[in-house]
Amino acid sequence: MPKLSDLLVPAPLRKTPKPGEAGVPKTPAPQDLKSAPPERPGEMGRVGEQALEAPTEALAWIDQRMAASGFLTGMLFRKVPKGTNWFYTLGSAALFAFIVQAVTGVFLAMFYTPSTTQAYSSIAHINNDVFLGQFVHGMHKWGASVMVILVFLHMGRTFFFGAYKYPRELNWVIGVVILILTMTMAFTGYLLPFDQRSYWASIVGININGTGPIVGPYLSDFLRAGPELGATTLSRFYAIHMLLVPGALIALIGAHMYLVVKLGTTAPPWTRIGNTPRVAEPTTELDAGAVSGNGYSPNGSGSTIAGVQIDGHNGGGATA
Amino acid sequence: MKAHEKQAYLEEYELLKKKGKPFFPYAVMKDSVMALVVVGVIILMSLLLGAEQGPKADPTTTTYVPRPEWYFFFLFEVLRIIKPPELVPLATIGIPTICMVLLLLLPFYDKGPERRPERRPLATTAGILTILAMGYLTYAGAVSGSPTEIDMKVAPQYKAGAEIVAGSGCLACHKLGENGNNGPGPELTHIGARIPRAAIVRSVEIGPSIMPSFRELPPKKLNELADFLSSLN
Numbered sequence A: 001m002p003k004l005s006d007l008l009v010p011a012p013l014r015k016t017p018k019p020g021e022a023g024v025p026k027t028p029a030p031q032d033l034k035s036a037p038p039e040r041p042g043e044m045g046r047v048g049e050q051a052l053e054a055p056t057e058a059l060a061w062i063d064q065r066m067a068a069s070g071f072l073t074g075m076l077f078r079k080v081p082k083g084t085n086w087f088y089t090l091g092s093a094a095l096f097a098f099i100v101q102a103v104t105g106v107f108l109a110m111f112y113t114p115s116t117t118q119a120y121s122s123i124a125h126i127n128n129d130v131f132l133g134q135f136v137h138g139m140h141k142w143g144a145s146v147m148v149i150l151v152f153l154h155m156g157r158t159f160f161f162g163a164y165k166y167p168r169e170l171n172w173v174i175g176v177v178i179l180i181l182t183m184t185m186a187f188t189g190y191l192l193p194f195d196q197r198s199y200w201a202s203i204v205g206i207n208i209n210g211t212g213p214i215v216g217p218y219l220s221d222f223l224r225a226g227p228e229l230g231a232t233t234l235s236r237f238y239a240i241h242m243l244l245v246p247g248a249l250i251a252l253i254g255a256h257m258y259l260v261v262k263l264g265t266t267a268p269p270w271t272r273i274g275n276t277p278r279v280a281e282p283t284t285e286l287d288a289g290a291v292s293g294n295g296y297s298p299n300g301s302g303s304t305i306a307g308v309q310i311d312g313h314n315g316g317g318a319t320a
Numbered sequence B: 001m002k003a004h005e006k007q008a009y010l011e012e013y014e015l016l017k018k019k020g021k022p023f024f025p026y027a028v029m030k031d032s033v034m035a036l037v038v039v040g041v042i043i044l045m046s047l048l049l050g051a052e053q054g055p056k057a058d059p060t061t062t063t064y065v066p067r068p069e070w071y072f073f074f075l076f077e078v079l080r081i082i083k084p085p086e087l088v089p090l091a092t093i094g095i096p097t098i099c100m101v102l103l104l105l106l107p108f109y110d111k112g113p114e115r116r117p118e119r120r121p122l123a124t125t126a127g128i129l130t131i132l133a134m135g136y137l138t139y140a141g142a143v144s145g146s147p148t149e150i151d152m153k154v155a156p157q158y159k160a161g162a163e164i165v166a167g168s169g170c171l172a173c174h175k176l177g178e179n180g181n182n183g184p185g186p187e188l189t190h191i192g193a194r195i196p197r198a199a200i201v202r203s204v205e206i207g208p209s210i211m212p213s214f215r216e217l218p219p220k221k222l223n224e225l226a227d228f229l230s231s232l233n
């Protein structure tokens, strides 16, 4: 029976079939029995074997068209420099908080109505009637704070580690724009529940923008979308919060990630290449301790763990 | 960084990378642990703190103190510190914009090859001072509540006006005797002596600068409020 993939895949793109597969004449068993594939009689039939191969087949089928496996394995198994420590998780933590915001936001959007008459009651409906409504709403609300904190911590990390320097300047610039957009999300989201707090805080916020020199008044007019904070303001904030800024954020985070993979992440500034290692292949624990620049020993001299000198080189020494 | 310093950095980085470990599973492991912590914290906060609504938005009353979300406190506090009206644009947009431009252009004016914070005294000090300042301003914003009652001697005919002032959140931004926050708005303790009644009414209706407009207040309340404020001299 011909395989499904052979029916679907045009001949030039087909995987070269292995000997013994359908369509390939069976070659006689090799004389040398050692090199012959082991037979597993009775373990499973042809059908079982084919079922086992199906995921591989499907992936191969996709990869023949996307040619992405090289890139993906390259990305997955690329080396991160010696010394990479927990501070380097802050960026992906921010990314994760963003994903939480995106997912919970989609569910809120299914029930929220951006109109001055219905916004408040639709949030009340989410909180009181919708299954797990208040829980998801709460995750979105507190997730915003968590994301702001993580973005600031991540920026602090890259600042103090000097990671904004050559060749990663552009990624820093993208990061600052991401920071501004994150704060824009926080500002525009605050109005949406349309309670007293969000209403009056947004008025003050819009007025604050209005006092700015030159562009200030235009900015506040644009945000308010009318003489008073009202229905048009709410839909404008909603559109900014739901479409404009998230779209820009996704694009910019994508560019940020691309540069992270392309350029590689920095090693902590205290990490030195070190002398020929005395321990042939450091174990995981030892290696983690050998990271003299893990932030707990800023002068780099703390390269001992449990009293064992692991890395003879003192990070506080000569600039490499 | 000069060309040879760039070259040296790239070469050193190549070596550090060779000595490193593959992204998968080492970094992925740490990132996943962190991701679990992040989601765990968010879930916990949602369960413990909930997402209660306040009273519905109402243009005719400010029963709620206009207060930004906590991560904007530091911006709001700058307004309390820089109060002269002619400097307000500087405080509201000027300083944040300048800070953002400085932040954005950081890699273009700090181009030295040194990366260790203890060898970059200027950058490190500036960074720590910024963090301390933002921390302090956020703290100041968090503790500056605003009274909803006015604790001072008020003549009986002005009692109604005083209650409207107290109940409309004015004291979030104005100082009145011993009550309220000193800024961003000007002090009201002797406002009646400083400007005429009509000017008070106009300010309340227009909402100059960052102040919200209170033109939706019913005329009777507006009158009582103006009576009270213009009596303060």
Ligand code: HEM
Pocket (backbone or CB within 6 Å): A087, A088, A089, A090, A091, A092, A093, A094, A095, A096, A098, A151, A154, A155, A157, A158, A161, A163, A164, A168, A171, A172, A173, A174, A175, A176, A178, A179, A182, A253, A256, A260, A264, A265, A266, A267
């Ligand atoms: C939603 C916001 C952000 C996300 C999801 C994000 C994500 C990431 C991730 C996953 C990395 C890899 C290394 C690490 O995690 O430390 C990274 C690196 C970097 N990020 Fe961000 N980032 C964000 C915001 C920012 C901001 C606000 C800045 C600075 C203003 C910034 C500047 C940088 C720089 C310079 C690097 C390279 C660091 C290195 O090579 O050591 N990022 N980012």
